[in-house]
Amino acid sequence: MHSSIVYALSLGEPYGFQFFRNGTLVALIAGGLCGLLGVFVVLRGMSYIGHGLSHAVFGGAAASAVMNFNYFIGAGIWGVVSGVLIGRIARRRIIGADAAIGVVTTASFALGLALLNRYGQAKRSIEAVLFGSVLGVKNSDIIAVLVVAVLATVVIVLGYRKFLFSTFDPEVAEVSGVKVSLMEAALMVMLSLTILVTMRVIGTLLISALLVIPAATARMLTNRFSRMLWISPLIGAASAFLGMNVAYHTNTSASAMIILVGASAFTCVYFGSGVRGRRRMASFGHL
Amino acid sequence: MKVAEKDVLVHCHHVTCAYGDVAVVNDVNFTLHRGEFAGIVGPSGSGKTTLLKAVLGSIKPVHGSIDMLKGLRLGYVPQVESVDWNFPVTVLEVIVMTRGEKKWWPRITAAERAAAEDVLEQLGLGGLSGRHIRELSGGQQQRVFVARALFHSPDILVLDEPTSGVDVRTRHEVLHLLADLHDAGMSVLLTTHDLNGLAAHLPRLICLNKEIVADGSPREVLVPDVLEKLYGAPMHVLEHGGMPVVLDHSENPMVGRFGGKAV
Numbered sequence: 063m064h065s066s067i068v069y070a071l072s073l074g075e076p077y078g079f080q081f082f083r084n085g086t087l088v089a090l091i092a093g094g095l096c097g098l099l100g101v102f103v104v105l106r107g108m109s110y111i112g113h114g115l116s117h118a119v120f121g122g123a124a125a126s127a128v129m130n131f132n133y134f135i136g137a138g139i140w141g142v143v144s145g146v147l148i149g150r151i152a153r154r155r156i157i158g159a160d161a162a163i164g165v166v167t168t169a170s171f172a173l174g175l176a177l178l179n180r181y182g183q184a185k186r187s188i189e190a191v192l193f194g195s196v197l198g199v200k201n202s203d204i205i206a207v208l209v210v211a212v213l214a215t216v217v218i219v220l221g222y223r224k225f226l227f228s229t230f231d232p233e234v235a236e237v238s239g240v241k242v243s244l245m246e247a248a249l250m251v252m253l254s255l256t257i258l259v260t261m262r263v264i265g266t267l268l269i270s271a272l273l274v275i276p277a278a279t280a281r282m283l284t285n286r287f288s289r290m291l292w293i294s295p296l297i298g299a300a301s302a303f304l305g306m307n308v309a310y311h312t313n314t315s316a317s318a319m320i321i322l323v324g325a326s327a328f329t330c331v332y333f334g335s336g337v338r339g340r341r342r343m344a345s346f347g348h349l
Numbered sequence: 350m351k352v353a354e355k356d357v358l359v360h361c362h363h364v365t366c367a368y369g370d371v372a373v374v375n376d377v378n379f380t381l382h383r384g385e386f387a388g389i390v391g392p393s394g395s396g397k398t399t400l401l402k403a404v405l406g407s408i409k410p411v412h413g414s415i416d417m418l419k420g421l422r423l424g425y426v427p428q429v430e431s432v433d434w435n436f437p438v439t440v441l442e443v444i445v446m447t448r449g450e451k452k453w454w455p456r457i458t459a460a461e462r463a464a465a466e467d468v469l470e471q472l473g474l475g476g477l478s479g480r481h482i483r484e485l486s487g488g489q490q491q492r493v494f495v496a497r498a499l500f501h502s503p504d505i506l507v508l509d510e511p512t513s514g515v516d517v518r519t520r521h522e523v524l525h526l527l528a529d530l531h532d533a534g535m536s537v538l539l540t541t542h543d544l545n546g547l548a549a550h551l552p553r554l555i556c557l558n559k560e561i562v563a564d565g566s567p568r569e570v571l572v573p574d575v576l577e578k579l580y581g582a583p584m585h586v587l588e589h590g591g592m593p594v595v596l597d598h599s600e601n602p603m604v605g606r607f608g609g610k611a612v
Contacts, residue, residue: 105436222455227446230436237405237425238447238501285481287437288455 076310085196085263088204089302089320092260093272095211097298098218099256100277101290102249105229110160113270114167116257118144120266124174128181134206134258141254144170171266194265194317196306206259214252218291221245226287264302264317272298275324282335297327356383358421358505358536359404363413366399373399375560376413383504386527386537390548391557392580397540400557401509404538424498426508429491429515434483440493441465441478447501468496472526487515488522495526506530508539512547520546544571544595567593 076082103112122140126133144166151162218225227235228245236242257269264272280294305320312319359381366374374396381387389397402408403415405425444465445457457465462478469475472492477485482493491511498506511527512520524547531537541547548554549567556563556570562578563570571593576584585596 219455223446223448226438226442230433230438230443230446231427233407233431234425234427234447234497236407237423281437285437286439287442290437 072311073307076307081197081199082306082310084199084201084204085316086303086306088199088207088263089196089306089316090299091204091207091211092263093276093298093300093302093320094295095207095214095256095298096260096269096272097276097280097295098211098214098291099249099253100273100275100298101280101287101294102225102229103253103273104277104281105287106249109270109274110163112253112257112273114148114163115141115144115254116261116266116269118167118170119254119257119261121170121172121174121177123261124178128177133262137258137261138254140170141258145250145254194261194263194268196263196316196320199263203259203262207263210252210255210259214256217248217252221248222288225249230287264320268317268321271321272301272324275321275328276301279324279328279331282331297324301327355418357381357416358383358385358418359538360416361400361404361413362416364400364403364410364415365412366396366403366408367411372411373559374403374410374557377557377561379555379561379564381505381536381538383536384531384534385553386531386551387539387553387555388548388551389538389540389555389557390542390544390579391562393542395558395579397542397557398509401507401538401540405507418504421505422501422503424501424503424506426491426494426498426506426511428510428513429487429494430513432482432490432494434490436482438482439478440469440474440480440482440485443482443493444468444478444497444500447497465496465500468500472496472499487519491515491519491523492526495530499530505536505538508537510540510542512541512543517546524550549592549594571595 077086100112103109119137119141121144122137123133125131125140126136129136147166148159148162151157151166157165224235224240224245227238227240228242232242235245253273256273260269260272276298277290277294279297280290283293284290301324302320305323306316308314308323309316309319357380361377361379364374364377365372377400389400391397399408403410405423406415441457441462445461448461466475466478469478472495474489474492474496477489482490485493495506495508506527508527511523515523520543527537527539528550539547549571552566554563554565554567554570555561556575556579558579563575571586573584573586576586576595582597587594587596
């Protein structure tokens with residue numbers, strides 16, 4: 063009894079530290095934000111774009127660091143240029159969009175790495191961008207993530223039906239008066255902003271996982287788009303919160319733990335819903 | 350009989366559509382009036398879908414013009430094969446998608462729900478609004494998309510290959526449904542390559558092979574001359590139950606290939 067009370071008290075121990083409180087807060091918001099946008103990423107089959115974009119932005123982040131340029135502006139411009147390049151290459155049709163993403167983003171990533179190797183002062187910054195530094199969060203990071211999270215939520219709530227329509231059935235949406243290209247552009251901008259503000263928190267290599275795992279898990283839990291939009295951010299935020307705490311107590315990488323918690327949730331739901339799914343299928347004997 | 354101007358829903362005037370330098374639809378003229386039921390027929394690659402998309406406004410003609418009745422509302426039903434059946438939406442969510450939002454909170458209102466239930470009931474889908482779209486039969490799935498098109502009270506229903514990729518029973522269901530809607534006053538324009546299963550039952554056929562080869566009733570256009578122009582191969586036309594039935598006339602090189610005997 064006594065030991066369990068001590069253990070319970072020790073769970074609250076990290077919250078005595080400002081860096082942990084800040085880190086947990088920003089990871090929580092970032093997890094929710096990635097979970098929200100991840101719904102569109104997963105349903106539109108854009109997982110690879112999220113993955114590629116986060117790598118491409120790394121090139122811009124590295125270049126900004128080397129040139130002592132503002133990170134958000136440098137990485138932002140770089141992300142936009144990469145997006146345009148991918149579009150131009152893919153439009154030539156001989157090369158598919160997936161190959162175009164592969165070429166542009168890996169080249170951008172490699173360029174960033176080379177720049178940091180050659181001119182970078184601190185090796186720490188490479189690791190920070192690759193793996194994130196959730197425990198070295200500044201106030202500006204919290205504000206940036208919060209602003210993007212609020213913006214994305216407002217935009218998605220206001221344009222809910224148009225986003226749903228253009229994701230499910232772009233052709234008919236266009237005919238019905240929805241500006242599909244505008245909706246797609248809005249999603250890409252929100253995705254880029256999300257990557258930009260979360261990169262320093264959870265790291266380039268792990269953003270793509272937070273954009274995919276919570277949404278994929280939510281998809282297995284519900285057949286409704288509207289429910290996915292709150293279940294997925296909830297899983298993202300819960301993974302971030304639990305991951306942070308587990309990382310503290312096991313003295314492991316926070317970003318790795320966040321993703322491992324998310325992946326564990328995915329695995330549990332996968333096997334859990336698999337049984338339910340089979341039962342559901344069995345009830346449709348005529349199919 | 351002179352048709353009043355207000356009854357002209359769509360008027361294609363020397364319409365040419367092209368992808369790059371290649372013309373896919375060439376100098377097409379036709380007029381569709383209120384209450385008509387017309388099918389655009391032709392072989393694969395004949396420009397049916399391109400012409401339909403031009404009417405829908407998603408492709409701009411390189412020459413000519415398409416005039417629409419002012420404020421014309423189109424209800425478009427895409428091919429079922431293009432639908433992602435795994436997408437997490439219920440029947441109700443699909444139906445209300447077409448209605449624009451004028452409020453900030455996206456929840457489906459009681460009035461919308463009631464209106465959607467009405468359309469579903471009308472199409473024999475009552476009680477299915479909460480189902481996931483994958484849990485429906487082929488005929489029900491097709492009807493859900495017709496219901497979505499009808500939900501915003503269109504002047505004309507436009508369908509792209511409504512019987513493509515569906516089984517025989519579903520094809521019958523679709524045909525009956527469209528006939529019922531037409532009887533109730535709905536104008537319909539569709540594309541199909543299914544001559545016997547669908548086209549032969551329609552009141553008007555526009556035969557397209559890049560340009561219009563013929564335009565008229567099945568009896569007028571489903572004749573060997575027109576069909577040869579349309580498909581570039583000789584065709585037989587029989588009559589069965591008062592309707593034309595088109596048969597491929599060419600020597601069948603597959604006869605007897607699998608050990609069977611030629612009949």
